[in-house]
Amino acid sequence: MPATDGATPTIVLVGHGMVGQRFLEALADRGLTAAHRVVVLCEEPRPAYDRVALTSYFSGKTPEDLSMTDMEFIEKEGIELYVGDPAETIDREAKRVTARSGMVVDYDILVLATGSYPFVPPVPNKDAKGCFVYRTIEDLLAIEEYASTRTTGAVVGGGLLGLEAAGALKGLGLTSHIVEFAPRLMPVQVDDGGGAALLRTIQEMGLSVHTGVGTQEIVVDEDGAVTGMKLSDGSELATDLVVFSAGVRPRDQLARDCGLSVGERGGIAVDDQCRTVNDPHVFAIGECALASDGRVYGLVAPGYEQAETAAATIAADEAAFTGADLSTKLKLLGVDVASFGDAHGATADCLDVVYSDSRSGLYKKLVIGRDGTLLGGILVGDAEAYGTLKAFTGSVPPVSPESLVLPAGAGESVQLGPTALPDDAIICSCNNVRKGTIRGAVTEHNCTTVPEVKKCTKAGTTCGSCVKVLGQLVTAELEASGVVVDKGLCGCFSQTREELYEIVLALRINKYQDLLDRYGREDARGGDGCEICKPAVASIIASLAPTIGADVYVLDGEQATLQDTNDHFLANLQKNGSYSVVPRIPGGEITPEGLIVIGEIARDFGLYTKITGGQRIDMFGARVEQLPLIWTRLVDAGFESGHAYGKSLRTVKSCVGQTWCRYGVQDSVRMAIDLELRYRGLRSPHKLKSAVSGCARECAEAQSKDFGIIATSGGWNLYVGGNGGATPRHADLLAQDLNDAELIKLIDRFLMFYIRTADRLERTSTWLERIPGGLDHVRDVVVEDSLGICEELESLMTAHVAHYRDEWSDTINDPEKLARFVSFVNAPDTPDPVVGFVPERDQIKPDLPLLSIGLRPADDVLEGSAQR
Amino acid sequence: MTLAPETTDLKIQLLIDNSWFTVCDLNVLLPGRGVAALLPDGRQAAIFRDRAGTLYAIDNRDPFGGAAVLSRGLTGTHQGSPFVASPLLKQRFDLRSGQCLDDETVSVTVYEVRTAA
Numbered sequence: 001m002p003a004t005d006g007a008t009p010t011i012v013l014v015g016h017g018m019v020g021q022r023f024l025e026a027l028a029d030r031g032l033t034a035a036h037r038v039v040v041l042c043e044e045p046r047p048a049y050d051r052v053a054l055t056s057y058f059s060g061k062t063p064e065d066l067s068m069t070d071m072e073f074i075e076k077e078g079i080e081l082y083v084g085d086p087a088e089t090i091d092r093e094a095k096r097v098t099a100r101s102g103m104v105v106d107y108d109i110l111v112l113a114t115g116s117y118p119f120v121p122p123v124p125n126k127d128a129k130g131c132f133v134y135r136t137i138e139d140l141l142a143i144e145e146y147a148s149t150r151t152t153g154a155v156v157g158g159g160l161l162g163l164e165a166a167g168a169l170k171g172l173g174l175t176s177h178i179v180e181f182a183p184r185l186m187p188v189q190v191d192d193g194g195g196a197a198l199l200r201t202i203q204e205m206g207l208s209v210h211t212g213v214g215t216q217e218i219v220v221d222e223d224g225a226v227t228g229m230k231l232s233d234g235s236e237l238a239t240d241l242v243v244f245s246a247g248v249r250p251r252d253q254l255a256r257d258c259g260l261s262v263g264e265r266g267g268i269a270v271d272d273q274c275r276t277v278n279d280p281h282v283f284a285i286g287e288c289a290l291a292s293d294g295r296v297y298g299l300v301a302p303g304y305e306q307a308e309t310a311a312a313t314i315a316a317d318e319a320a321f322t323g324a325d326l327s328t329k330l331k332l333l334g335v336d337v338a339s340f341g342d343a344h345g346a347t348a349d350c351l352d353v354v355y356s357d358s359r360s361g362l363y364k365k366l367v368i369g370r371d372g373t374l375l376g377g378i379l380v381g382d383a384e385a386y387g388t389l390k391a392f393t394g395s396v397p398p399v400s401p402e403s404l405v406l407p408a409g410a411g412e413s414v415q416l417g418p419t420a421l422p423d424d425a426i427i428c429s430c431n432n433v434r435k436g437t438i439r440g441a442v443t444e445h446n447c448t449t450v451p452e453v454k455k456c457t458k459a460g461t462t463c464g465s466c467v468k469v470l471g472q473l474v475t476a477e478l479e480a481s482g483v484v485v486d487k488g489l490c491g492c493f494s495q496t497r498e499e500l501y502e503i504v505l506a507l508r509i510n511k512y513q514d515l516l517d518r519y520g521r522e523d524a525r526g527g528d529g530c531e532i533c534k535p536a537v538a539s540i541i542a543s544l545a546p547t548i549g550a551d552v553y554v555l556d557g558e559q560a561t562l563q564d565t566n567d568h569f570l571a572n573l574q575k576n577g578s579y580s581v582v583p584r585i586p587g588g589e590i591t592p593e594g595l596i597v598i599g600e601i602a603r604d605f606g607l608y609t610k611i612t613g614g615q616r617i618d619m620f621g622a623r624v625e626q627l628p629l630i631w632t633r634l635v636d637a638g639f640e641s642g643h644a645y646g647k648s649l650r651t652v653k654s655c656v657g658q659t660w661c662r663y664g665v666q667d668s669v670r671m672a673i674d675l676e677l678r679y680r681g682l683r684s685p686h687k688l689k690s691a692v693s694g695c696a697r698e699c700a701e702a703q704s705k706d707f708g709i710i711a712t713s714g715g716w717n718l719y720v721g722g723n724g725g726a727t728p729r730h731a732d733l734l735a736q737d738l739n740d741a742e743l744i745k746l747i748d749r750f751l752m753f754y755i756r757t758a759d760r761l762e763r764t765s766t767w768l769e770r771i772p773g774g775l776d777h778v779r780d781v782v783v784e785d786s787l788g789i790c791e792e793l794e795s796l797m798t799a800h801v802a803h804y805r806d807e808w809s810d811t812i813n814d815p816e817k818l819a820r821f822v823s824f825v826n827a828p829d830t831p832d833p834v835v836g837f838v839p840e841r842d843q844i845k846p847d848l849p850l851l852s853i854g855l856r857p858a859d860d861v862l863e864g865s866a867q868r
Numbered sequence: 869m870t871l872a873p874e875t876t877d878l879k880i881q882l883l884i885d886n887s888w889f890t891v892c893d894l895n896v897l898l899p900g901r902g903v904a905a906l907l908p909d910g911r912q913a914a915i916f917r918d919r920a921g922t923l924y925a926i927d928n929r930d931p932f933g934g935a936a937v938l939s940r941g942l943t944g945t946h947q948g949s950p951f952v953a954s955p956l957l958k959q960r961f962d963l964r965s966g967q968c969l970d971d972e973t974v975s976v977t978v979y980e981v982r983t984a985a
């Protein structure tokens with residue numbers, strides 16, 4: 001029985017992939033969901049998700065994170081979505097679709113958005129156990145499960161998806177091979193030069209690449225499981241798992257079966273309006289469609305345009321899809337690769353401008369017409385300029401093309417700002433958003449931040465490669481409309497933190513008031529500063545104390561008045577006004593005597609104790625007047641401040657290492673202790689964390705730290721810029737196989753360079769992502785000494801190390817400072833009655849009279865959630 | 869309750885129920901840092917001294933978090949007005965009016981304060 005009631009016209013969508021979902025949104029935008037019954041047949045077991053970001057599943061995204069379907073939207077628009085129920089037949093005569101479940105739907109309009117399927121070359125044993133494709137979440141789940149008990153994997157196909165798949169296999173801990181029939185990687189997107197640069201970088205990452213060879217047969221064992229593959233050069237490659245990534249083919253079988261025309265190489269033939277050429281009631285969009293220009297587009301952006309075109313046509317608006325740009329920018333295995341416009345120089349008489357540096361895996365080519373028009377290009381290794389260059393394609397850029405491809409710092413390089421772009425330049429190619437629309441979002445729709453503009457225009461919501469340019473445009477537009485985008489530290493200083501650091505260091509200014517009165521904004525001079533710049537300047541002064549002639553003791557003189565409350569009481573403020581106490585336990589190593597002292601203190605003062613995430617012990621619930629008494633006992637027992645309160649070194653975690661562990665190759669505990677003692681007390685823009693693992697098993701999680709060290713049989717590998725917390729980031733390898741002295745020298749330089757150039761409350765991870773040149777620049781500066789400042793960085797650190805003093809032992813020996821540790825200035829022996837506790841699980845917890853907890857609307861609610 | 873040892877210096881006094889209540893010596897107050905005082909009726913005041921020497925006193929209780937900690941916040945000047953930022957969640961309070969600068973519906977009590985020999 002037909003499921004339609006015949007009253008309202010019915011639109012049936014077959015396929016709920018990325019393009020299908022965009023089509024539904026376009027229907028809703030045009031009010032068509034109200035006037036139509038909309039039925040969606042979705043083959044996969046889950047509604048539309050972000051296939052472009054599929055690989056991010058292996059970096060921790062869950063299938064739910066990848067979802068693109070807002071069920072509220074589906075419900076609100078009254079869309080009937082049938083998950084796991086594909087269309088099986090189409091009867092165009094009766095205008096009726098039958099689904100696998102047997103459900104029958106009559107349609108007035110049918111839209112096919114069935115996407116593609118991965119092409120698997122017809123080699124013997126291609127369906128053996130251990131052979132996979134890479135298209136859906138289910139594919140990934142299957143690969144992940146199979147890989148968990150194997151060691152080697154091979155990918156057939158060295159194109160865009162093949163490289164992604166190979167990266168994923170490597171990420172799963174497999175030794176990975178790529179087998180590509182063409183003589184270079186990514187044959188479609190890049191030319192020989194670009195392929196060579198890519199090859200070098202990818203091999204350096206430890207992937208084996210076999211180009212110019214075909215796969216002839218999959219070799220299997222007696223159980224039918226993959227054990228290797230035979231290649232066309234006669235060799236055999238041993239592997240436990242094979243992923244086919246040899247291209248995709250349009251899913252047009254349903255269309256073929258009902259007599260719709262398809263192209264010679266597949267694809268449902270459609271006209272400029274995305275209507276099938278045979279039947280005005282049937283549309284085809286996305287990867288299953290053969291567009292009127294004779295192409296099948298395997299990218300999401302053209303599919304989105306087709307979705308909009310089909311929806312507009314159904315609404316009887318004018319729209320056409322006649323072809324699209326194939327520009328792509330990807331980060332493949334961490335290497336930027338981009339190509340845009342006429343990348344291969346197919347235009348008659350065109351010229352190439354090429355910059356190539358094989359040492360650093362850089363390759364940049366621009367294709368220029370006779371009249372100077374930018375026609376296209378390829379960028380490998382550094383695709384920073386992609387957004388701007390792509391937008392200039394088709395016009396004569398305002399500066400010479402050479403200057404656009406030279407790396408920053410190499411003489412003539414120019415950074416063309418996006419402000420130079422015309423209004424019709426496409427900024428976001430995934431969503432086809434022009435510069436004019438983005439400017440309009442700021443000027444007409446009053447968006448003032450990138451997230452607002454993203455929401456308003458959809459720009460930047462798909463692959464994300466345009467977000468950087470988007471940010472620059474928003475800033476430029478705000479500035480142009482008179483909103484001053486002030487880069488200054490705060491209302492008191494127009495300088496950035498980095499500039500203030502340079503001023504303090506160069507002029508040896510060691511008083512905040514001095515700095516404010518001489519370098520503050522006009523109307524802030526002579527005033528009291530604010531809660532933002534005071535701790536920031538206090539931190540700069542503390543980092544440089546011995547060098548600029550300030551006392552290293554942060555409670556000395558004026559410095560005491562600048563510190564955040566935690567630094568002022570050398571403890572962490574808790575919600576009820578009590579404090580927590582964290583003694584330093586270097587490397588997490590502690591004697592039984594040490595444990596007993598901490599236990600006794602906690603018992604005697606009635607403190608709540610907890611093992612922290614930083615391999616040490618936190619005691620909570622100390623009243624301010626108890627802090628000196630507690631610390632007197634801790635200092636007597638040899639403990640020091642753990643700086644859990646400071647923007648300074650927190651902990652250097654360690655695994656047990658070579659001493660006990662059967663896998664360890666170095667003494668990770670000794671190194672962790674050495675490092676923790678070296679850098680303790682170092683004030684920095686944000687907290688610093690570190691860890692040392694005794695081997696590549698990484699039990700200390702060093703790669704999630706600001707600086708992490710992993711032992712190798714030849715010494716130590718140093719990783720930098722890692723972060724746990726809200727926005728986790730894996731650290732990048734800075735240098736390999738260092739001996740002890742080399743390691744410490746590099747860390748000294750790295751930390752001091754970070755302290756010098758970071759923003760306030762900017763962790764090393766955000767800093768590394770922000771600073772121009774990123775990791776490469778940092779490596780140039782701290783390893784190659786490209787700025788000639790390493791000697792200074794080292795001597796600043798030497799001064800810090802030589803002058804370190806434990807601030808708690810300074811404090812308990814200074815009666816004037818101790819007098820501040822009271823609840824009441826007029827009743828020093830009276831505890832604050834608001835600080836109360838109630839029992840919980842054999843210990844205590846704060847008892848706080850209930851009050852509405854409001855949040856400050858500004859940006860500083862999380863400690864350290866600086867503007868990112 | 870033991871009172872702070874007397875010195876010869878100027879004293880800080882708060883006006884409580886129409887009489888001046890002596891809190892401490894002026895010189896224990898660092899410009900830019902506060903102290904808390906326990907008032908005869910059990911309430912608490914946070915007292916600050918700015919760079920120019922002006923004194924301010926407001927209630928010590930953070931109305932957002934409930935803990936008595938405003939005296940431990942950092943002070944500053946915002947568009948000419950002196951303020952303290954709560955050390956808990958950083959809301960700022962005008963030291964002259966007690967008005968919260970980040971939420972117009974919230975304010976804290978202000979005490980009149982003076983120095984006396």
Ligand code: SRM
Pocket residue numbers: 572573574580582610611612613614615616617618644650651687689704705722723724725726727763862863864865
């Ligand atoms: C005590 C502890 C939790 C525990 O019970 O285990 C803790 C407690 C706090 N963490 Fe943490 N963090 C603790 C380990 C961690 C870890 C794990 C680690 O260090 O291995 C992380 C993730 C690793 C990282 O930082 O990259 C962590 C990520 C954060 C973050 C997020 C940082 C980020 O970059 O996103 C914050 C907020 C911030 O600093 O901006 C934070 C902030 C805080 C603050 C300071 C929040 C505050 O202002 O009150 C908490 C202080 C509690 C106190 O009064 O003592 N804590 N915090 C841990 C103390 C470790 C230590 O011995 O010093």
Ligand SMILES: Cc1cc2nc3c(=O)[nH]c(=O)nc-3n(C[C@H](O)[C@H](O)[C@H](O)COP(=O)(O)OP(=O)(O)OC[C@H]3O[C@@H](n4cnc5c(N)ncnc54)[C@H](O)[C@@H]3O)c2cc1C
Pocket residue numbers: 014015016017018019020041042043044051052053054055085086087088113114115116134135136161164251254285286287288297298299300301303328330463
């Ligand atoms: C790993 C990976 C990375 C990629 N990276 C990029 C990138 O960086 N940039 C880019 O532009 N593109 C990228 N792509 C390509 C991009 O994902 C596709 O262009 C896009 O998903 C096409 O959308 P679509 O809706 O046409 O097809 P799909 O997203 O494939 O959706 C088609 C849906 O239709 C369903 N279907 C098929 N037949 C039926 C039926 N009979 N009944 C019901 N349902 C049916 C399928 O199960 C599928 O769910 C990538 C693809 C992959 C796999």
Ligand code: SF4
Pocket residue numbers: 655656657658661662663664665668693694695696697698699700
């Ligand atoms: S990281 Fe290596 S050496 Fe350290 S505990 Fe783990 S397995 Fe052992």
Ligand code: FES
Pocket residue numbers: 427428429430431459460461462463464465466467
């Ligand atoms: S270009 Fe992909 S999201 Fe904008």
